[in-house]
Amino acid sequence: MIWIWIAFAPILGGLVYGGERVLRARMQRRQGPPFLQPFYDMFKLLDKRTLIVHAPHALLAVAHFFALWFSVAAIFLGWNLLYIVFLHLFAQIVLILAGYSVRSAYSHLGANRELLMLVAYEPILILVAVGFYLVSGSFDIAQIVRGGGYLAQMPLLFIALLMIVPIKVKKSPFDVGEAHQEIVGGVEIEYSGMFYEFLYMARFLEYIFIYSFVFIFAGVSYALGAALVAGVFLLVNLVDNATARVHTMHMVKIIYAVAMSLAIANILWIVL
Amino acid sequence: MKKTIQIPLGSQHISLLEPIRFKFECENEKIIGVDADVGFVHRGVELACTRSFEFKQVGYVVARVCGLCAITHSLSYTLAAEKLLGYEANDRIKYLRMLMVELDRIHSHMLCLAHTAENAGFEALFMQIMADRELVMDLQEAISGNRVQFDFIAIGGVNRDLTPELTALIHKNLTLLSEKIDALIGLFNNNWSLSLKYKGVGVLRLEDAYTYNALGPLARAAGLATDVRVETSDFPYEDIGYTMILESTGDIHARNFVRLREIVNSIAMCRNIADNLPAGEILEKTKGKPKGEAVVRVEAPRGELFYLVRGNGGNMLERVRIKTPTFSGIPAMMEVFKSSEYADAPAILASFDPCMSCTAK
Amino acid sequence: MFKSMFTALINLFKPVHTVNYPAEDIVLPKGYRGLIEYDKESCIFCDKCEKVCPPGAILFYQPLEGEKEYRYNPWLCIYCGECVRACPKPEEALWQSETKQHSAVKEDGANEGWFVYEEACKQSREDFKAAKQASKTQNKSEE
Amino acid sequence: MLLTLILLPIAAAFLILFSSKYIQYFLSVAVLASGSYYSILLFTSAENVSFYLSSFFNTVIIAADIVLLLYFLYQGKKYNSLKVIVLAAVQLLLFLYIEHVSAGHSAQVVVDGITKFTIEYDTSSGHSAEIAVDELSRFMFLIINIVGGIIVLYSVRYMEDETATPRKKQLFIAAMFLFLSVMNTLVCANSLMLFFFLFEMTTLASYLLIAFRNDEVSRTNALRALWMNQIGGVVILLGVLVAVLGFGTVMFDTLLQHSGGVLFLSVALLSMAALVKGASIPFDGWLLGAMVAPTPVSAMLHSATMVKIAPYLILKLAPALGATLLGGVLSITGGLVFVTASYLALSRFVFKEILGYSTVALLGLMMALAAIGTKESMMLAMVLMGFHALSKALLFLAAGVLEKQYHLKSIEEMSALVHRAPKTVGYILLGFVSLTLPPFGLFMGKLFAITSVASLLRERPLLLIVLVSMIIGSALLVLLYFKVSSALLSNPSDTLSAEEERIPYGFSLPLILLSVLIVGTGAGFIVIQHDALLALLALPLIFVFVLPWIMRGMERYDRTEPYHCGEKEPFDTALIYYEPTIRVKQMIYWSFTLLFAAVAVVGALS
Amino acid sequence: MKFFTSFRKKSPWILHYNAGSCNGCDIEILAALGPKFDLERFGVINTGNPKQSDIFLVTGPVTYRSRERLVELYSQIPEPKVVIAVGSCTTTGGVFRGMYNVEDGIDQYIPVDVYVPGCASTPQLIIDAIVKALEILENKSKEIEKPFKLFGSVETIGNKLSRLNMAKRVKHD
Amino acid sequence: MTKLETTLATLLADIGTFYEPKKWHFLTVNGIDLGEGKIELQWIFSKYGVKDEIVIYYALSDYETPVPSLVSLIPSAFMGEREIVDMFGLKVDGAERGLYLDEDSLQHPLRSES
Structure with a gap:
């Protein structure tokens, strides 16, 4: 059963993404694309002629996708949260190396920004994991989802997590890594056709990855988890529709000043 | 011995509507040097106006110099030609011309605001302004028959008249629009992320505005009180409730605000015109051929548009000199880019509302 | 920011602005400057429209015998309406309709075909002139 | 055995002075082999010995x-x-x-x-011996003899290209050998x-x-x-x-x-x-300055072995530190050094200086862990020491290759190096990855360190500072390393033909040895810690085996050029910098000096 | 494959380039992306990146300076691709036909599939054109389409093509 | 509109005494080809806040005489100067060609002979 979930994780993420595009359009009072649009895009991309800049660059995108899938699978398998965060870091680094491996200004800028994003959200994710550990006594997700009451014990950590969700799903105000109007998609820029598809699907997996973190805050109650995810999903899109993109350094500063202190305060609260 | 990174912006870039090529020398993402190439849209209109087109056609040709300020281009040319022909338009014509120019200003300013928002990464605001902008686009289409290229002004008058239905439509749409603009003013003032992105970014100081001869909304945002609408006597702007809008900070926020408040002012002027339209012919026959030299300045949405037309009494003109607002704005623009962040560059660029097709002709 | 968030939330329950265009039609306003239409019957072949047209989208082909042929390239036309204003018989011979032109595909030869036609028109004028000249001289010689 | 470890390098140092190039190689290989053999032997024999002088x-x-x-x-x-x-x-x-x-x-x-x-052997006496070999020393022997031995082997080749008199070169290598001996003695001095x-x-x-x-x-x-x-x-x-x-x-x-x-x-x-x-701030100046030395020196002294005295000393003192305030202050100092040094490294552009700063940072981490003083954290500090020695040695040796083969020191000049020197860049990337990413040892060490510190939080809330600095510091190090790789990578196209890179055997052998050790020990560590995580090893396998295999199939795709907004302009890479202002820098130094003094004050007061 | 081909028309991503137009058509493209006309209904994303685009929206009569960029961008779009010339000056040169610095329509340089009339072209016309382009896109083969002219000296073109591994497919004349 | 005659030699001095940045707005440099190799150059100024106050300095010249650059007085003049360099093929110190025209474009298009 778990393996089926893992296998269908990208599709699940695609549905979330499709839903989001519709939702965003409606918030802007547009009709918006069809719900299944991400899948249309996927199939179309498979059909395109593939132009690559050079082989390692193209293959690193594939590696990014699979490494990300691996980390999402680790979530479903209930592994140690810390491993999952670092596996995800591995996937991101692969992408960053890909960004650096072409001689293109935008790709490099995008990779730089991805790195800074990493610096911003990774500590928060680890602190969230530490929070879970302190409350539940284990880093293992399998253990964590058997417990409960996380929201009551670590509300500030939850807010800190909320602050980094826009970074991960590339939503305003923290969509600096993609920043279409500035760096035309950043690291994605040199990909086309099939290899771009891997990055496109990796985005679906990012959705699953970050919303899983939101989900496990509910602990044993799956209904609450679903409600949390839905709520956060709506909230993130509302914020996306109400903010401009901030600078990369602003983002890092905001995350460090606000989210980090919230997280630390919460951990102190648990500990003391 | 830090090396710098060269970031291209253009000629094709998603944040650009028109081809302009910037090459930013950046340290990290901070711009320390700018190189600009503005000649992508050069078509040779000035020469064509004197070689291939007769003076009556030139009005339609120069309108195609720029889609956004089409009406001001044809208006400036027409005024110059009328001066050469010794013709003075009646009040109805003047009012109708002013109406279209102000409507054009509203739509151009709104486009600029939307584009600045888009380039600042605020997609929802872009959509909101574009939706509101459709109100004025519909109005223009109803009045002139086309959304962008109005071809409304001809030598000797205007091509179309205002019917009572149109007057009603103007009132209806502009009332709706002014509510939306009020909401926008609140939004631009209060949104936290917009203030990060706009306030204190891309500052053009007043001294620089003087030194680099900035003009139009850029200059007014820096506090330089210049507006061709008060510096020429071709149109009775004072009669229809013109006020000069000035801001002092000179950043993107100030430029946006100048535009927003000018939209409010233009809406009021348009409604005044629609209410108090004098009677008269809309198209009068003109006689003769242009002879002599005439200079015309008109306030386009981006600033002063300057035409110098010289004719020698023939069907063909001798010289049509077009000096467009963005052409004068570029030195100031390049100055402002320095020491700002690359991440702000698209928004700064859009806030200058550059019009390359004007610049390169 | 919170106000915009609230607006976005409210917008979810408001009707969309979008017009589902190809499925449902957008009504063009009265006086929309659409295609230039021509009635051969009323035309007096004064060539005024051809002369005033800024891009040269109206051309008259001059066959050696018979009436001139009117040609119009809607993909070159800038829809300014100057031809209609120049026409001595507006609304009869030449008028601007409110229909919009459809897009062309390769087969329509929007550009290449017109290049050929421009050449042909120019040639036809010269040929016609030459023929006229020839006939004139012929007439003269006959006389 | 211990005597061999101490005396053999001395003997070799003597012989070096009279030997030609080939004998030098032979000697260094011999010292490496016997040193590793004996240190492994010592490590596996879980017997504490001591000597009297x-x-x-x-x-x-x-x-x-x-x-x-x-x-x-x-x-x-x-x-x-x-x-x-x-x-x-x-x-x-x-x-x-x-x-x-x-x-x-x-x-x-x-x-x-x-x-x-x-020197006499005596275990019967109840008195303390001047030389005592305990678990910690035996572990240090491993690092010193294996990593140090490899570096000595490398330095023989390195010296060939150096401009100095032959006598001076011999002296240099002899000094390296002597240094091995000194270190071997140091770690068992009681x-x-x-x-x-x-x-x-x-x-x-x-x-x-x-x-x-x-x-x-x-x-x-x-x-x-x-x-x-x-x-x-x-x-x-x-x-x-x-x-x-x-x-x-x-x-x-x-x-x-x-x-x-x-x-x-x-x-x-x-x-x-x-x-x-350990060159903790405010003493980081000397380690940075030390980077002007020949690269084997930097590798040996300033990253792989000598500076390891710092965590070694703390580990040695750890039983007394335990859960005391002094231990807390020391571990906090270590944690803060970790963050600050990682941050300061972001403004550097000489490759070896970057490595130097990251060494300072990681030494801070090790000291922090050692000063925590629980059995687990001390073990982790040791583990980190080992893996760090391997990875840093690899990086420094690769830096030496760049210096000798390509005359490159600053990263600014290394633009698109991957095109010219794919192998060296590969080693460097391996070094970076092994310092930051799963499944390599250093990463695992950091991971367990986080776990272990987190588990102590309830008893010692002060450690939250260490935990947070550990987390932020690791993130900054990731930023540092992969920012550096931005200069190395950036390949124009793989269809351009390039000369094949040749690394001399004298250089490549140590590099290969170290890489094998990094991968092997990492895998070994995973097996010891957690069998289930072996799956993690699959990740690098993707790169090492699967990707090159697929790469052959990539011929059939068409190549294109990067997007430059339609222009055809060349693009120069440049690094990004995060330079603190002078005021911030001064503040950092002053506060760390105060912290340094605070250690003494806390010691005096408690 | 037929299965994949059918998705082409459901996800046309556009690249917009202004080759010297008066920006009237450009703002209409922007308006078409806005809420009233909302091109995203058709799955359109304005990617701004040739490598991920299917539809090349060009405006402007091709000025001398934008020729190379036009061709460069065109050749970076992977097949199958459709080019739409928006506005009369793009189609035929329009009012700029015959001016000294323009090239009378983009079909002098790249193969155009759909010509949109209008000066300026309206969002309705642009939507019409995209709908038409989608039909064309669906029936296109994946054969490499090449621009009529490449820039640079002949030698460098040959070099470039062989370097980009395209030489075996594109026979340049 | 006031037209003042000047010569290329005295241009810098004339405009230097005339131009005050806070009073006058520099519009542009204009050239008009008078035929037979003669060219009329115009420097156009307008006054801030005053109705219809335009001052045009003009000078007669030919294609070959170098035109002095006003950039030292008016930094924003370089755009206009580059334009006349392109359009008339004049020589202005410090102004490069190629603002609008490429190598294979029609060179100096606004000359009457072109």
């Missing part, structure tokens, strides 16, 4: 110490460095005073009346006086080797390294003085058996020496 030997050491300090004095006078002179004089006075004081306790030391020239002597020997070694190229820059940097390290010597002597006055002992183990009283002051002073040797 004869009184003659002690006298020799005292004499040597005095000579050494006088040499420092002389050097200070020669190069007109007041700091060196003053510090050397202070050390000399302190040293003589301690000798004078400890003479009263000498009855303990020369027990059994051994007067022979040799006597504080012996430890001080060897500590000063390492200072001398780094001084001489930094000054190897003998130009202006090396000279000033060497002097700076000298006086900064002398501060370490001074605090050690102070610590010894306190120990002697307080407890009447100059032995580590005896000292640590005591409790209360001035113990904490003594321990604090000794750990301050660790901070100095």
Whole structure:
């Protein structure tokens, strides 16, 4: 059963993404694309002629996708949260190396920004994991989802997590890594056709990855988890529709000043 | 011995509507040097106006110099030609011309605001302004028959008249629009992320505005009180409730605000015109051929548009000199880019509302 | 920011602005400057429209015998309406309709075909002139 | 066995002076092989041994110490460095005073009346021996002999390209060998006086080797390294003085058996020496300056082995630190050094300096873990030491290759290096990845460190600072390493033909050895820790095996050029910098100086 | 494959380039992306990146300076691709036909599939054109389409093509 | 509109005494080809806040005489100067060609002979 979930994780993420595009359009009072649009895009991309800049660059995108899938699978398998965060870091680094491996200004800028994003959200994710550990006594997700009451014990950590969700799903105000109007998609820029598809699907997996973190805050109650995810999903899109993109350094500063202190305060609260 | 990174912006870039090529020398993402190439849209209109087109056609040709300020281009040319022909338009014509120019200003300013928002990464605001902008686009289409290229002004008058239905439509749409603009003013003032992105970014100081001869909304945002609408006597702007809008900070926020408040002012002027339209012919026959030299300045949405037309009494003109607002704005623009962040560059660029097709002709 | 968030939330329950265009039609306003239409019957072949047209989208082909042929390239036309204003018989011979032109595909030869036609028109004028000249001289010689 | 470890390098050093190139290779391989063999053997035999030094030997050491300090004095006078002179004089006075004081306790030391020239083996005595091999020492032997041996092997090849007289080259290699021996002795010294002597020997070694190229820059940097390290010597002597006055002992183990009283002051002073040797801020200056030395020196002294004295010393003192306030302050200092040094490294552009700063940072982390003082955290500190030595040695050696083969030092010049030197860049990337990413040892160490610190949070909330700095520091290091790789990568196209890169065997063999060790030990560590995580190993496998295999199939795709907005402009990469302003920098230095002083104050107060 | 081909028309991503137009058509493209006309209904994303685009929306009569960029961008779009010339000056040169610095329509340089009339072209016309382009896109083969002219000297073109591994497919004349 | 005659030699001095940045707005440099190799150059200024106050300095010249650059007085003049360099093929110190025209474009298009 778990393996089926893992296998269908990208599709699940695609549905979330499709839903989001519709939702965003409606918030802007547009009709918006069809719900299944991400899948249309996927199939179309498979059909395109593939132009690559050079082989390692193209293959690193594939590696990014699979490494990300691996980390999402680790979530479903209930592994140690810390491993999952670092596996995800591995996937991101692969992408960053890909960004650096072409001689293109935008790709490099995008990779730089991805790195800074990493610096911003990774500590928060680890602190969230530490929070879970302190409350539940284990880093293992399998253990964590058997417990409960996380929201009551670590509300500030939850807010800190909320602050980094826009970074991960590339939503305003923290969509600096993609920043279409500035760096035309950043690291994605040199990909086309099939290899771009891997990055496109990796985005679906990012959705699953970050919303899983939101989900496990509910602990044993799956209904609450679903409600949390839905709520956060709506909230993130509302914020996306109400903010401009901030600078990369602003983002890092905001995350460090606000989210980090919230997280630390919460951990102190648990500990003391 | 830090090396710098060269970031291209253009000629094709998603944040650009028109081809302009910037090459930013950046340290990290901070711009320390700018190189600009503005000649992508050069078509040779000035020469064509004197070689291939007769003076009556030139009005339609120069309108195609720029889609956004089409009406001001044809208006400036027409005024110059009328001066050469010794013709003075009646009040109805003047009012109708002013109406279209102000409507054009509203739509151009709104486009600029939307584009600045888009380039600042605020997609929802872009959509909101574009939706509101459709109100004025519909109005223009109803009045002139086309959304962008109005071809409304001809030598000797205007091509179309205002019917009572149109007057009603103007009132209806502009009332709706002014509510939306009020909401926008609140939004631009209060949104936290917009203030990060706009306030204190891309500052053009007043001294620089003087030194680099900035003009139009850029200059007014820096506090330089210049507006061709008060510096020429071709149109009775004072009669229809013109006020000069000035801001002092000179950043993107100030430029946006100048535009927003000018939209409010233009809406009021348009409604005044629609209410108090004098009677008269809309198209009068003109006689003769242009002879002599005439200079015309008109306030386009981006600033002063300057035409110098010289004719020698023939069907063909001798010289049509077009000096467009963005052409004068570029030195100031390049100055402002320095020491700002690359991440702000698209928004700064859009806030200058550059019009390359004007610049390169 | 919170106000915009609230607006976005409210917008979810408001009707969309979008017009589902190809499925449902957008009504063009009265006086929309659409295609230039021509009635051969009323035309007096004064060539005024051809002369005033800024891009040269109206051309008259001059066959050696018979009436001139009117040609119009809607993909070159800038829809300014100057031809209609120049026409001595507006609304009869030449008028601007409110229909919009459809897009062309390769087969329509929007550009290449017109290049050929421009050449042909120019040639036809010269040929016609030459023929006229020839006939004139012929007439003269006959006389 | 221990004797072999100590004496063999000395013998080799002697022979080197009279040998040609090939014999040099042979000797270094021999030392590497036997050193590794014996250290592994020692490591696997879980037996603690100890030695007593004869009184003659002690006298020799005292004499040597005095000579050494006088040499420092002389050097200070020669190069007109007041700091060196003053510090050397202070050390000399302190040293003589301690000798004078400890003479009263000498009855303990020369027990059994051994007067022979040799070192004698004795396990029966209940007294402390001058040399005692414990678990920690055996682990250090592994690092010193294997990593150090590899570096020596590398330095033989490296010296071939150096512009210096043959005699000087031989001396250099001999010095490297001698250094191995010194380190081997240092990590099993139980006597504080012996430890001080060897500590000063390492200072001398780094001084001489930094000054190897003998130009202006090396000279000033060497002097700076000298006086900064002398501060370490001074605090050690102070610590010894306190120990002697307080407890009447100059032995580590005896000292640590005591409790209360001035113990904490003594321990604090000794750990301050660790901070100095570990080049923690504000002493980072000397390690950075040391990067002008030939690369094997940087690899050996300044990242792989010598600076490891710092965490070693803290680990040695850890039983006394435990859950005390002093331990807390030390671990916080370590954690903050980790963050700050990672941050400061972001503004550097010389490749070796970046490596140097990241060494400072990771040493801070190790010290923090060691100072926490639980069994688990100490074990992790050791693990980190081991993996760090391997990875950093690899990186430094690769940096040396770049320096010798391509004459590149600054990363700014390394743009698109992957095109010219794919293999070297591969090694560098392996080094970076092994320092940050799963499934390699260092990453696993950090991971377990987070777990272990998190588990202590409830008892010791102060450790939250360490935890947070660990997390942020790791993130900053990731930023640092992969920012650097931005310059190396950026390949225009893989269809351009390039000359094949040839790394001489003298260079490639050490690199390969280290890489194999990194991967092997990482895998081994995973197996020991957690069998289930073996799946993680699949990740690098993707890169190593699957991707090149697929790469062949990539021929069929069409190539295109990068997007430049439609223009055809070349693009120069450049690094991004995160430079602190001068005020921030000053603040950092001042606060760390205060923190350094706080260690002593806390030690004195508790 | 037929299965994948059918998705082409459901996800046309556009690249917009202004080759010297008066920006009237450009603002209409922007308006078409706005809420009233909302091109995203058709799955359109304005990617701004040739490598991920299917539809090349060009405006402007091709000025001398934008020729190379036009061709460069065109050749970076992977097949199958459709080019739409928006506005009369793009189609035929429009009012700029015959001016000294323009090239009378983009079909002098790249193969155009759909010509949109209008000066300026309206969002309705642009939507019409995209709908038409989608039909064309669906029936296109994946054969490499090449621009009529490449820039640079002949030698460098040959070099470039062989370097980009395209030489075996594109026979340049 | 006031037209003041000047010469290329005295241009810098004339405009230097005339131009005050806070009073006058520099519009542009204009050239008009008078035929037979003669060219009329115009420097156009307008006054801030005053109705219809335009001052045009003009000078007669030919294609070959170098035109002095006003950039030292008016930094924003370089755009206009580059334009006349392109359009008339004049020589202005410090102004490069190529603002609008490429190598294979029609060179100096606004000359009457072109």
